[in-house]
Amino acid sequence: MSQVLFKGITVNTAGSLPAVGTKAPNFSLTAADLSQKSLSDFLGKKIVLNIFPSIDTGTCAMSVRTFNEKASSMANTVVLCISKDLPFAQGRFCAAEGIENVVTLSQYKDSAFSEAYGVRFSDGPLQGLLSRAVVVLDESGKVVYTEQVAETTNEPDYEAAIASL
Numbered sequence: 001m002s003q004v005l006f007k008g009i010t011v012n013t014a015g016s017l018p019a020v021g022t023k024a025p026n027f028s029l030t031a032a033d034l035s036q037k038s039l040s041d042f043l044g045k046k047i048v049l050n051i052f053p054s055i056d057t058g059t060c061a062m063s064v065r066t067f068n069e070k071a072s073s074m075a076n077t078v079v080l081c082i083s084k085d086l087p088f089a090q091g092r093f094c095a096a097e098g099i100e101n102v103v104t105l106s107q108y109k110d111s112a113f114s115e116a117y118g119v120r121f122s123d124g125p126l127q128g129l130l131s132r133a134v135v136v137l138d139e140s141g142k143v144v145y146t147e148q149v150a151e152t153t154n155e156p157d158y159e160a161a162i163a164s165l
Helices: 058-071 087-097 112-117 158-163
Strands: 003-006 009-012 028-031 036-038 046-051 077-083 103-106 133-137 143-148
Touching (some): 046 058, 058 077, 058 087, 143 158
Parallel strands (some): 046 077, 077 103
Antiparallel strands (some): 028 036, 133 143
Protein backbone atom coordinates (compact mmCIF):
# COMPACT_ATOMS: atom_id res chain seq x y z
CA MET A 1 0.00 0.00 0.00
CA SER A 2 1.20 3.51 -0.82
CA GLN A 3 -0.08 6.80 0.50
CA VAL A 4 -0.61 9.85 -1.67
CA LEU A 5 -2.58 13.03 -1.30
CA PHE A 6 -5.78 14.17 -2.96
CA LYS A 7 -6.27 17.90 -2.39
CA GLY A 8 -4.08 17.63 0.69
CA ILE A 9 -5.96 14.68 2.23
CA THR A 10 -4.06 11.40 2.67
CA VAL A 11 -5.46 8.52 0.60
CA ASN A 12 -4.18 5.00 0.00
CA THR A 13 -3.54 2.93 -3.07
CA ALA A 14 -4.02 -0.82 -3.12
CA GLY A 15 -0.32 -1.50 -3.58
CA SER A 16 2.94 -0.11 -4.85
CA LEU A 17 4.29 0.48 -8.32
CA PRO A 18 6.43 -2.28 -9.82
CA ALA A 19 10.08 -1.90 -8.79
CA VAL A 20 12.64 -0.49 -11.19
CA GLY A 21 14.60 -3.37 -12.72
CA THR A 22 11.70 -5.85 -12.58
CA LYS A 23 9.66 -7.18 -15.45
CA ALA A 24 6.42 -5.23 -15.76
CA PRO A 25 3.23 -7.20 -15.10
CA ASN A 26 1.26 -8.08 -18.21
CA PHE A 27 -2.18 -6.55 -18.60
CA SER A 28 -5.30 -6.62 -20.72
CA LEU A 29 -7.02 -3.27 -21.29
CA THR A 30 -9.65 -2.04 -23.73
CA ALA A 31 -8.57 0.15 -26.66
CA ALA A 32 -10.60 2.85 -28.39
CA ASP A 33 -11.88 0.31 -30.96
CA LEU A 34 -13.01 -1.96 -28.07
CA SER A 35 -10.29 -4.53 -28.82
CA GLN A 36 -8.19 -5.90 -25.98
CA LYS A 37 -4.56 -4.81 -25.81
CA SER A 38 -1.87 -6.34 -23.65
CA LEU A 39 1.65 -5.34 -22.73
CA SER A 40 2.97 -7.89 -25.21
CA ASP A 41 1.30 -5.93 -28.06
CA PHE A 42 3.75 -3.08 -27.43
CA LEU A 43 6.98 -4.95 -26.61
CA GLY A 44 9.88 -4.03 -28.87
CA LYS A 45 9.21 -0.35 -28.22
CA LYS A 46 9.95 1.81 -25.22
CA ILE A 47 6.67 2.23 -23.34
CA VAL A 48 5.43 5.11 -21.20
CA LEU A 49 2.42 4.21 -19.05
CA ASN A 50 0.64 7.49 -18.22
CA ILE A 51 -1.84 6.39 -15.54
CA PHE A 52 -4.49 8.75 -14.14
CA PRO A 53 -7.96 8.97 -12.53
CA SER A 54 -10.09 10.47 -15.35
CA ILE A 55 -9.49 12.15 -18.68
CA ASP A 56 -12.34 14.54 -17.79
CA THR A 57 -10.25 16.41 -15.20
CA GLY A 58 -7.89 19.27 -15.97
CA THR A 59 -4.69 17.67 -14.70
CA CYS A 60 -5.38 14.32 -16.36
CA ALA A 61 -6.25 16.02 -19.65
CA MET A 62 -3.03 18.04 -19.45
CA SER A 63 -0.96 14.88 -18.95
CA VAL A 64 -2.47 13.36 -22.10
CA ARG A 65 -1.86 16.59 -24.06
CA THR A 66 1.72 16.89 -22.81
CA PHE A 67 2.68 13.27 -23.46
CA ASN A 68 0.99 13.51 -26.89
CA GLU A 69 3.24 16.48 -27.73
CA LYS A 70 6.39 14.83 -26.39
CA ALA A 71 5.61 11.46 -28.02
CA SER A 72 5.68 12.97 -31.49
CA SER A 73 9.48 13.32 -31.26
CA MET A 74 10.34 10.08 -29.46
CA ALA A 75 11.73 7.30 -31.65
CA ASN A 76 10.56 3.72 -31.11
CA THR A 77 8.36 4.81 -28.20
CA VAL A 78 4.66 4.47 -27.44
CA VAL A 79 2.72 6.35 -24.76
CA LEU A 80 -0.21 4.44 -23.26
CA CYS A 81 -2.71 6.68 -21.44
CA ILE A 82 -4.59 4.50 -18.96
CA SER A 83 -7.69 5.26 -16.89
CA LYS A 84 -11.07 3.76 -15.99
CA ASP A 85 -12.83 6.14 -18.40
CA LEU A 86 -14.90 4.42 -21.04
CA PRO A 87 -13.13 4.12 -24.41
CA PHE A 88 -15.85 6.38 -25.86
CA ALA A 89 -14.93 9.23 -23.49
CA GLN A 90 -11.23 8.75 -24.18
CA GLY A 91 -11.88 8.77 -27.93
CA ARG A 92 -14.10 11.85 -27.74
CA PHE A 93 -11.43 13.74 -25.81
CA CYS A 94 -8.64 12.78 -28.22
CA ALA A 95 -10.75 13.66 -31.27
CA ALA A 96 -11.71 17.06 -29.85
CA GLU A 97 -8.09 17.81 -28.90
CA GLY A 98 -6.47 16.47 -32.10
CA ILE A 99 -4.46 13.95 -30.09
CA GLU A 100 -2.88 11.32 -32.32
CA ASN A 101 0.45 10.34 -30.75
CA VAL A 102 -0.76 8.36 -27.73
CA VAL A 103 -2.80 5.20 -27.29
CA THR A 104 -5.70 5.39 -24.84
CA LEU A 105 -6.57 2.27 -22.88
CA SER A 106 -9.42 1.69 -20.45
CA GLN A 107 -9.63 -0.48 -17.37
CA TYR A 108 -13.42 -0.37 -17.21
CA LYS A 109 -13.96 -4.14 -17.44
CA ASP A 110 -11.98 -5.32 -14.39
CA SER A 111 -9.37 -4.11 -11.94
CA ALA A 112 -6.53 -6.51 -12.78
CA PHE A 113 -4.30 -3.75 -14.17
CA SER A 114 -4.65 -1.45 -11.16
CA GLU A 115 -4.09 -4.36 -8.78
CA ALA A 116 -0.95 -5.53 -10.61
CA TYR A 117 0.48 -2.00 -10.82
CA GLY A 118 -0.67 -0.93 -7.33
CA VAL A 119 -2.52 2.17 -8.55
CA ARG A 120 -6.14 1.62 -7.45
CA PHE A 121 -7.32 4.11 -4.84
CA SER A 122 -8.51 1.95 -1.93
CA ASP A 123 -10.18 4.83 -0.08
CA GLY A 124 -10.98 8.53 -0.34
CA PRO A 125 -13.16 10.46 -2.78
CA LEU A 126 -11.61 8.75 -5.83
CA GLN A 127 -11.89 5.22 -4.40
CA GLY A 128 -11.82 2.65 -7.19
CA LEU A 129 -10.19 4.98 -9.73
CA LEU A 130 -6.52 4.89 -10.70
CA SER A 131 -3.94 7.09 -8.99
CA ARG A 132 -1.70 9.38 -11.02
CA ALA A 133 1.49 7.53 -11.87
CA VAL A 134 4.02 7.09 -14.65
CA VAL A 135 5.83 3.82 -15.36
CA VAL A 136 8.43 3.65 -18.14
CA LEU A 137 9.49 0.34 -19.65
CA ASP A 138 12.32 -0.58 -21.96
CA GLU A 139 11.80 -2.57 -25.17
CA SER A 140 11.79 -5.88 -23.29
CA GLY A 141 9.18 -4.76 -20.73
CA LYS A 142 11.59 -4.09 -17.87
CA VAL A 143 10.68 -1.19 -15.58
CA VAL A 144 13.24 1.63 -15.92
CA TYR A 145 11.40 4.48 -14.17
CA THR A 146 8.41 4.98 -11.89
CA GLU A 147 6.68 7.94 -10.34
CA GLN A 148 3.71 7.71 -8.00
CA VAL A 149 2.66 11.38 -8.03
CA ALA A 150 2.53 12.46 -4.39
CA GLU A 151 -0.36 14.93 -4.81
CA THR A 152 -2.95 13.61 -7.23
CA THR A 153 -3.91 17.08 -8.41
CA ASN A 154 -0.31 17.70 -9.59
CA GLU A 155 1.10 16.75 -12.97
CA PRO A 156 3.78 14.07 -13.24
CA ASP A 157 7.45 14.91 -13.82
CA TYR A 158 7.41 14.72 -17.62
CA GLU A 159 11.09 15.55 -18.00
CA ALA A 160 12.22 12.78 -15.65
CA ALA A 161 10.02 10.24 -17.44
CA ILE A 162 11.30 11.26 -20.88
CA ALA A 163 14.92 11.33 -19.64
CA SER A 164 14.56 7.67 -18.55
CA LEU A 165 13.97 6.63 -22.14
